[in-house]
Structure formats: structure tokens, C-alpha cells
Amino acid sequence: MPEGKLCNRKPIETEEELKTLLSDTGGKKYYEEMKSLDVDSGLLWKTIGNTLKSRTKTWLEICAHCGMCADSCFLYLANDCDPKQVPAYKIQSTLGEIVKRKGQVDNEFMHMVMETAWAKCTCCNRCGMYCPHGIDMGVMFSYLRGLCYQQGFVPWELKIGAGMHRVYRAQMDVTDEDFVETFKWMVEENEEDYPGLEVPIDKEGADILYTVNAREVKHYPEDLAEAAILFHLAGENWTVTSTGWEQTSLAMFAGDWAACKMQVESVYEAMERLKPKRMIGTECGHAHRATVVEGPYWAGRSNGKPPVESIHYVEWLAEALREGKLKIDPAKRIKKKVTLQDSCNYVRNHGLKDITREIMSYIVDPGYFIELSPNREHNYCCGGGGGFNGIGLFRPQRNKGLITKRDQIIESGAELVIAPCHNCWDAIRDLEEEYKIGIKWSFLKPIIISMVEIPEHLKPEE
Amino acid sequence: MFKKILFATSATEASDHAARVAFNMAQAYDASICIFHVLGVPTRGFSQIVMDVKTKEKVEIDDEYIAWVKEEIKVYYSKQLEKAKSYNINYDIKVAVGFPHREILREARNYSPDLIVLGGSTGDDEDSVYKKSMVGSTLQRVAKAAPCPLLVVNRPAASFWGGISQIVFGTDFSKASDAAFKFSVNLAKDLDCELHIFHALDISNMHMGRLLTQDEIESQIRESLRRIRGRYIGELKEIKDYSFDVWEGLPYVEIVKYAREKHADLIVMAHHTQKTSNEDARLGSNIEQVIVRAGCPVISINK
Structure with missing residues (x-):
């Protein structure tokens, strides 16, 4: 039998095809067609x-x-x-x-x-x-x-996800205009509390080019605001790009190799155009893997590296805390049992295990940080990696898969889990929702903002 | 003054009182009203599944579902909408998916209302979808960042409303209070009502637990009255009736008591707390306490 209308070997190329596939709620017809796909x-x-x-x-x-x-x-x-x-x-x-x-x-x-x-x-x-x-x-x-x-x-969601990258160069239907507009909006919302706060767009030769996850733009733009605030407080010379700003790659989860290449090249083009000293990505694991670790090979870069030095958010944060660009108010450090979720994609696969622990040493009061067991490069996947979180068809399997992480957290006795990775953050939220073990979870940015000292010259009047 | 009202509703009982005020105001001031409802909170990473705020079920949103929710809202507010129609009030029903506070703010940016009307708390239910993954209430977050005045109706008592004739403006002499003052003056002028300026001297904790002598209290009250005269009275030339008072006590209690005594139809206050994310601030600032307790609608101004 030939290919189906929705389920076929052809990638999504246009917005219209994307909408058609999206309108097949839950992928019902898609999976039905798959049953007779040759x-x-x-x-x-x-x-x-x-x-x-x-x-x-x-x-x-x-x-x-x-x-x-x-x-x-x-x-x-x-x-x-x-x-x-x-x-x-x-x-x-x-x-x-x-x-x-x-x-x-x-x-x-x-x-x-x-x-x-x-x-x-x-x-x-x-x-x-x-x-x-x-x-x-x-x-x-x-x-x-x-x-x-x-x-x-x-899986239906991943065919869509890869299609999003092909159509929007982003994992969700967020356009370049949406991105710039949302970032500006966030700055407006916070500029009173942080006078002089700005988001420099397409600034050439900045020290930092910041790239994000489209979900931040779509659902929790606070994350963009927090990133801007922390760069601002640290006195960084930073910028974002109006195109090629999406660091993630659902195409990688989907196995859409061609879309992987398209997506990562859009980011590399931005690097080449704006010539920043460094690129820093948001608190996301697979985005780092896609753009920094594997991307150079997809794009056929012979040295195996992105066009400019590219680091993970945790590397920048550790550096800013170490060098005193950001100062933590010791009185505000975390004083409850807290643990850290190691993201496979930049810990096991990119060796950043000590960096995240260095951050913990600055933000947690001594005696409150607890390691999961096992940890660092031996840590288990959150349970939702590799696209598992988003696939409706495999929800029961995913929920079962969360059990390993759940038990690890329960055993640690931690009340708060810091998860500097979108996927881990989602999985841990979901495991709390599914199994109700009474924990909280957070990215690093909001925690840092709650305890960072605002330099005298950046304080609002009054 | 109020030409465009954004009424953000949970389309449940918690918003019923706010609905009464929102529709009454639209009618009284000939305003357009946008009924805005966030129907679900996204879950599961990039998946299409959202958690329906009412049924708490995980649903896949498509056009059909959205149309169904809109229809439900229409039915829920059918009485008000019929009345609105008979008064030729323009209305629109919009629904969105996302985290409620963020989507309300997004819509506010998009629709540019003169006033956002918000209902009371949907409860502290642990399961509440509104609380998912966000610390702090929708109210706190909207109040902090709203681009226009935010009117909140929490108690049923606050919604039995026959127009605005008495406005209480509560001040703490901050910069944000100046903006709230300006708004109160304009409103009083526009609606031709009486304005009562009020400051509560906080004697609960400002002196590190030391009890103030009555002489100290009275001297501070006199000082505050001087500040009111110096700061505000000069601006009241076009206001026919006004009064001002300073009472000592727990500020939010005093404001609520004062508003009751003045038969206030509206309390205006500034919202200018920097931190909304801190859970320990659950009980919140004075204005949040006033909102919870007041017998009339409260307008919060942040800039």
C-alpha cells in the first residue's frame, strides 16, 4: 500500500502541511495510516x-x-x-x-x-x-x-517537531518577529526594577551571543527576562540574533537528519554574521548537544566545532560567580535539602559535571546540598529525555520510566531539585504530578535572581 | 476613562463577582469588553497536550475544542451577554492556552485595555491547574506587570455596586503611590466623585518590636498628615469633595476599615513589591491583603 496522506516518508515542508498534521488531534489518523505504510x-x-x-x-x-x-x-x-x-x-x-x-x-x-x-x-x-x-x-x-x-x-509529535524546525527554524510555531517582540516585552516588563535593562538585538562583535529554547518564548518568557537581567547585572556585553536564535533540535530527537542540519546552520549563520566572542545557550541539555556537540558534524565543519566558542549556560554562570561578576547574598543562599539533576546531554556527554557543582557551592548554604546516587556522569536520565516527554502514544511507558528518577530523589531526601535542563525540568515536574512525592523543582536562573546582590549603580531609585 | 475592559476569567464561581462588576462597568461607561479565558496549561514539553483548567483532564487542543470552550463561556455568561447586547456593548470572547498570568499579560499587551478586571482566588487547592509549576498566584504576577490599572473583586460583597461615588486612595508615599494618586484624581474628576486620601501608620513591626509611646504615634500621624498636605492636596483643585486621614494600626486592616466607614465604592492602591516569586510572601503585601478583605473592588496600579 502506498504512503498515507499524513503518515508518509515525506518530511513536512510547508506551514500548511504542518497545520494539516497538527489538526489530526492526537495523531489518530496518522497512526491509523501508519498501520498500512509500506x-x-x-x-x-x-x-x-x-x-x-x-x-x-x-x-x-x-x-x-x-x-x-x-x-x-x-x-x-x-x-x-x-x-x-x-x-x-x-x-x-x-x-x-x-x-x-x-x-x-x-x-x-x-x-x-x-x-x-x-x-x-x-x-x-x-x-x-x-x-x-x-x-x-x-x-x-x-x-x-x-x-x-x-x-x-x-511518532506524530516528532514528525511535527521536525516540521516546525523546517518551517520556523524553531521547535514551536514561534517566528523571528515573535522572538524579538517577546524579548522586548520582557525587558519592558522589568526595566523599572532593573534600570538600564535592555536586549541588544543583532549587535555585532558582542562578547556573548545568547540562544534560547522556543518554549521560553512561547510559554514562559520569564526565562528570557531572567537571562537578560543576569547578563545586565553581570555587566556583560551581550546580544541576541533576530534570526537563528533557536538552539534546540527536535529534529535530532526525530531522526530528521536534513532538518538537523538546516536548524543548526541557521544558528551558525547568526554566529558568522554577528561575530560574537562566544555563544551561550540557555539551560537546556539537548540544545547544547545539538548545537555545540553534534551540530558541527551535521553542518560538515571539519574541526568539529561551531564557528565561535560555544558554552552552556552553567559554564557562564559558574564563571560569573567565580569571577565576582555576579555576587550572591550569603544570607539568601538555599537553606533546605537540595539536589541537582545532571543532564545527560552536557554532563555525561560533555563533561560539565564539576561546573554545576561549583555553582551549588556558591548558592547553597553548607550542609544542605545532597547528591543523588549515582551522580555526575553516572547519573540516570530524568526519564523523559530524547523526546520521550512529548510523545502522547508512549505516555504510559514514559510515566513508568520516571520511577527510577523518582526513587533516586526520594532516597536523597531532597525537597528541591535543581534541573538546569528543559527536559529534566519537565520530567521532574511530571513525576511530581504523577507520583506526588512532595518536591519542588527549578531552573538555576530564578534561584540566582532571588539571591543575587544588585550592584549599587544598577539599583532602581527610591 | 474606561473604554476597553479586559475581563480575565476562570469562568467559574470565583470570577462571578468580578463578572458582575466588569459588565456593570462596561454598561456604565460604554466600554467594549473582552472576555478572556485561559483554558489550559501546557504540559509535556513539546507535546500538544494541555491540562484543561476546569476538568483537570489532559486534552489535545484543536479548533473544535477551542470552539467548544468558547461556547461554554457564552452559555456561562449568557445572561450578562444578553444584557450587554441590549445595551449595544461590544464584546468579544477569547481563549488561550498557556500559563494564566502570562497569557493575560500577553492579551493585555495586544488589546491595550484601560482596565483589567480579575476575579478572586480559585482556591488553594493543591491540584489547581493554575498553580502548576509557577510559584505565586496569577493575581500577584498580573498585578506586578500589568500595563494598565487592574481591578480585582474578591468577595461577593465587593460586587454589589451601583456606580462609583466614593474613592479611597491608600498611600505609602512611594513613587508607585504617586501614579496611583494621579489615577485616583483623574477618576474622581471624570466620574465626579469624592476622593478620600488615606495613610495607615504601620505600628506592627516597624520599630523592631519596641512599643511606640502614644506621643510618638501622634507625632508621626501629624508628620504624615503634613506629607499628605504637601504632596497631594495641591493637586486637588478640580476635585469638589475630598478628605484625608491618617490612622495607626495594621495597614491593610486600617484601609479596609476606613473604606467601610467612607462607604467606598473603590479602593485604589499601588502595587510595587519587587518580589512576587517568594513563597514566604504568600500573605503578600498590603494591597493583596486589602484585595482579599475589602468590601468593594480594589484597583492596583504599578506604574
Whole structure:
């Protein structure tokens, strides 16, 4: 049977297509069509021939099925040690099978692959640390998602998400005008409390180019205000770009490789146009992975780096606190049991584990900070990474997946969880909503604002 | 004075009293009214699912759902709307998805009303969708950032209203109070009503627990009266009737008592607390306490 009207192998290219797909509430018709979507085995096998390189081939072949990866997977733990949740099994029974069968797989098989790729793996890459051979199932699942996307077997929300990036160069329907206007609005709202507060737009040669997550613009622009206030108080020379401001990439979660490239190139173009000294992204994990860690490769940059030095928000914040650009009022430091959620995407995958703890040392009164166990690069995924949070079809699986994090938090006894990552923040909010364990959660920005000292010359009159 | 009213409603009982005032004002001042309702709070990252504020169910929003909610609102306010029609009042019903305070402020920016009308608290229900992931109430957040005066009706008693003839302006002599004063004067002029200027001398905690002697209190009252004369009275040339008083006590209690004594139809105060996010400030500033307790609508001005 040919492709469906909504569910097909064609990416979303226009606003109209996007709206049509969005109007299919919950993806009902989309998933119905998926049931009769043919697998283009020829294309699949050809793509594998072109893209499945020696590393992945070797990984698939040398897996000794030892099971060392089993306990490393939070989904295995949350699902009562179901053998079908062992990472090695998950990848061998999907990508491994497709390769073995030279792409000759059917619709039913691809449905199983889709569920495995998006509901049984968040690409947190924890298993890769525990495999004696260093096989990283998370990396392979990211690759497998690309194959699924090409064949049209992708969750409804992610087809939309990738389409948003293609149409708006943002993960939500936020236009460049919306972005600039919202940022200005936030400055207006706060300029009385912070005289001289501004948002410099398209300023060339600034020290900092700040990039964001479209959700901040759409639903909680306070986050933009907080970023502006902290740069202002720290006396930074900063700017935002009127186009190419979106740091995130649902295209990465969706496996839409072409859209990944389009999205990240829009940010790199802004860097090249405005020539800032550094780019700083918001408190988001996957955005950092997409734009700073993986993006350069998508964009074909030979040095593997973005056009200008790019750092995560926590790196800037630690630096500002360390150098005294931002000063914390010691009396206002956190005085309740607080823990920290390590975001896989910039802690395990980009080594920023000590930076976040340095921040904690400045903002928490001694004796109140508690580590989760395990932590740092060994920390578990929040339970909602890799797109898991947003997929309606896999909601029950996601809620079950939150259990590992829930128990980790309960065990720590923390009342507040600081989560400098949009995905983690969402997952932790959802786990509180689902399981009601009586915790609070927060990004760093509002916490810093509540305790930062305002320099004398920046105080409002009166 | 009031040509465009933005009535932000939960479309529940909590907003009924505010609705009465909003529609009465629209009728009295020949204003257009925009009935604005935030129907759901986004959940789940980038997903399309929102939590319906009324049913607390997780729903997927589409055009059909929005049309249905609009219809519900129309039915809920059918009496008022019928009356509005008979008086040729322009009205519009709008719904949005998002965090209520933010969407109200967004709509205020978009619609540029002269007045935002807000209902009372929807309750401290732990499950309340309005409280999701945001500390502090919708009221606190809207009051802090509203681009125009914000009128709040919390108690049913505050909504039985036959027009405005007595205005109480409560001041703490701050810069923000100056703006509230200006607004009160214009309003009193425009509506031809009596203006009562009031300051409450806070004797609850300002002297680190030391009890003030009566002489000290009275000397401070005299000082405050001097300040009122110096700061405000010169501006009242066009106001026919006015009075001013300073009482000592717990400021919000004194303001509410004073308003009762003056049969006030409206209290005007400044909102100028910097922090709204602090949970410990749950009981809030004086104005929030006044809003909760007053027997008439309260207008909050922040700039």
C-alpha cells in the first residue's frame, strides 16, 4: 500500500502541511495510516549501505551479549528487569535485525522498531559507559531513529517537531518577529526594577551571543527576562540574533537528519554574521548537544566545532560567580535539602559535571546540598529525555520510566531539585504530578535572581 | 476613562463577582469588553497536550475544542451577554492556552485595555491547574506587570455596586503611590466623585518590636498628615469633595476599615513589591491583603 496522506516518508515542508498534521488531534489518523505504510526496503538497505559505517558495524558484531549493560539502563530497572529492556537486546533485535535481513522487514516489524527506538531508549548513553567493549547503544539508537524517520515510522509529535524546525527554524510555531517582540516585552516588563535593562538585538562583535529554547518564548518568557537581567547585572556585553536564535533540535530527537542540519546552520549563520566572542545557550541539555556537540558534524565543519566558542549556560554562570561578576547574598543562599539533576546531554556527554557543582557551592548554604546516587556522569536520565516527554502514544511507558528518577530523589531526601535542563525540568515536574512525592523543582536562573546582590549603580531609585 | 475592559476569567464561581462588576462597568461607561479565558496549561514539553483548567483532564487542543470552550463561556455568561447586547456593548470572547498570568499579560499587551478586571482566588487547592509549576498566584504576577490599572473583586460583597461615588486612595508615599494618586484624581474628576486620601501608620513591626509611646504615634500621624498636605492636596483643585486621614494600626486592616466607614465604592492602591516569586510572601503585601478583605473592588496600579 502506498504512503498515507499524513503518515508518509515525506518530511513536512510547508506551514500548511504542518497545520494539516497538527489538526489530526492526537495523531489518530496518522497512526491509523501508519498501520498500512509500506517499508521501502530498497531505500532502507541503500541508506544503510551509505551511512552504516565501520564503528556501528563493529559494535553490532562484537557485542558479546554479556548483559553488563542491563543494570545501566534506567528503563530496565524501572520495568522490573524485563529482559526485553536490556540495551544490547533492544538494539540487536531492531537495528541488528534490519542489517541481518538486509532491510527486508515489514510494517509490523517497523512498528516494533519505532516503539523500541522512542519508548525504550532516551539516547542517554549511560549503557555505553558500562559496556566492556565500549559499545554505545544510545548512539546506535540515534542512528536507528534516522532510518525510522526516513521510512515514516516516527511518532506524530516528532514528525511535527521536525516540521516546525523546517518551517520556523524553531521547535514551536514561534517566528523571528515573535522572538524579538517577546524579548522586548520582557525587558519592558522589568526595566523599572532593573534600570538600564535592555536586549541588544543583532549587535555585532558582542562578547556573548545568547540562544534560547522556543518554549521560553512561547510559554514562559520569564526565562528570557531572567537571562537578560543576569547578563545586565553581570555587566556583560551581550546580544541576541533576530534570526537563528533557536538552539534546540527536535529534529535530532526525530531522526530528521536534513532538518538537523538546516536548524543548526541557521544558528551558525547568526554566529558568522554577528561575530560574537562566544555563544551561550540557555539551560537546556539537548540544545547544547545539538548545537555545540553534534551540530558541527551535521553542518560538515571539519574541526568539529561551531564557528565561535560555544558554552552552556552553567559554564557562564559558574564563571560569573567565580569571577565576582555576579555576587550572591550569603544570607539568601538555599537553606533546605537540595539536589541537582545532571543532564545527560552536557554532563555525561560533555563533561560539565564539576561546573554545576561549583555553582551549588556558591548558592547553597553548607550542609544542605545532597547528591543523588549515582551522580555526575553516572547519573540516570530524568526519564523523559530524547523526546520521550512529548510523545502522547508512549505516555504510559514514559510515566513508568520516571520511577527510577523518582526513587533516586526520594532516597536523597531532597525537597528541591535543581534541573538546569528543559527536559529534566519537565520530567521532574511530571513525576511530581504523577507520583506526588512532595518536591519542588527549578531552573538555576530564578534561584540566582532571588539571591543575587544588585550592584549599587544598577539599583532602581527610591 | 474606561473604554476597553479586559475581563480575565476562570469562568467559574470565583470570577462571578468580578463578572458582575466588569459588565456593570462596561454598561456604565460604554466600554467594549473582552472576555478572556485561559483554558489550559501546557504540559509535556513539546507535546500538544494541555491540562484543561476546569476538568483537570489532559486534552489535545484543536479548533473544535477551542470552539467548544468558547461556547461554554457564552452559555456561562449568557445572561450578562444578553444584557450587554441590549445595551449595544461590544464584546468579544477569547481563549488561550498557556500559563494564566502570562497569557493575560500577553492579551493585555495586544488589546491595550484601560482596565483589567480579575476575579478572586480559585482556591488553594493543591491540584489547581493554575498553580502548576509557577510559584505565586496569577493575581500577584498580573498585578506586578500589568500595563494598565487592574481591578480585582474578591468577595461577593465587593460586587454589589451601583456606580462609583466614593474613592479611597491608600498611600505609602512611594513613587508607585504617586501614579496611583494621579489615577485616583483623574477618576474622581471624570466620574465626579469624592476622593478620600488615606495613610495607615504601620505600628506592627516597624520599630523592631519596641512599643511606640502614644506621643510618638501622634507625632508621626501629624508628620504624615503634613506629607499628605504637601504632596497631594495641591493637586486637588478640580476635585469638589475630598478628605484625608491618617490612622495607626495594621495597614491593610486600617484601609479596609476606613473604606467601610467612607462607604467606598473603590479602593485604589499601588502595587510595587519587587518580589512576587517568594513563597514566604504568600500573605503578600498590603494591597493583596486589602484585595482579599475589602468590601468593594480594589484597583492596583504599578506604574
